[in-house]
Amino acid sequence: MATSSNPASLPQAQVLTSATQILILPTTLAMIPKLSSGNIQAWKMRLEACLGAYKLWGYILTDVNVPLDPVQLDEYTSKNCQALKTIHSTVNEANFELIAHLESAQEVYTSQCNQHGNSGGLLTAMIFYDLVNLRLQPGGSVVDHVHKLRQLHN
Helix, strand or coil: CCCCCCCCCCCCCHHHEEEEEEEEHHHHHHHCCCCHHHHHHHHHHHHHHHHCCCCCCCCCCCCCCCCHHHHHHHHHHHHHHHHHHEEEHCCCCCHHHHCCCCCCHHHHHHHHHHHHHHCCHHHHHHHHHHHHHHCCCCCCCCHHHHHHHHHHHH
C-alpha cells in the first residue's frame, strides 16, 4: 500500500500527530538558551525537561552499555543520536568544535558541565536516579542489594 505525503489524504489523527511533533520540537528547543558559563543552571534545567519529554534523559544520567543485539543496538543508536543532536543544537560554534568528536550524549553533557562549571548537580541527579531505580532483582540476594546501596553511599 503506497503512502501519500499529502496531509489531506492522511487520516486526521495521523495529520494531528505529525503536526504536533513538528510544532513541539522546535518550540521546546527554542526555549533552551545557547550554553555559556553564565547560564549553565538554566541550560541544564531546560535541557533535562526537553530530553525528559522525549524519554532521552536516561541516556545522560546512566552509563548505557552499547547493546550487542542488532535490534537493541539500532534503538540505542537512534536514541543516543536524538539526545546528541538536541544537545548540539543548544551550544554555540566554539563549544560545538570542542564536543563534535564525542560519541555519547552523556559524554557531551558531562563535558559541557565540566567546561562551564558545576558538574555536582549531575552527580547528585545521577545518584538520585540510581537510588530511585534500585530494586532487589528477582533471584538476587539481600547482600547484593545492600552492596549496591553502599556503592551509592560512597
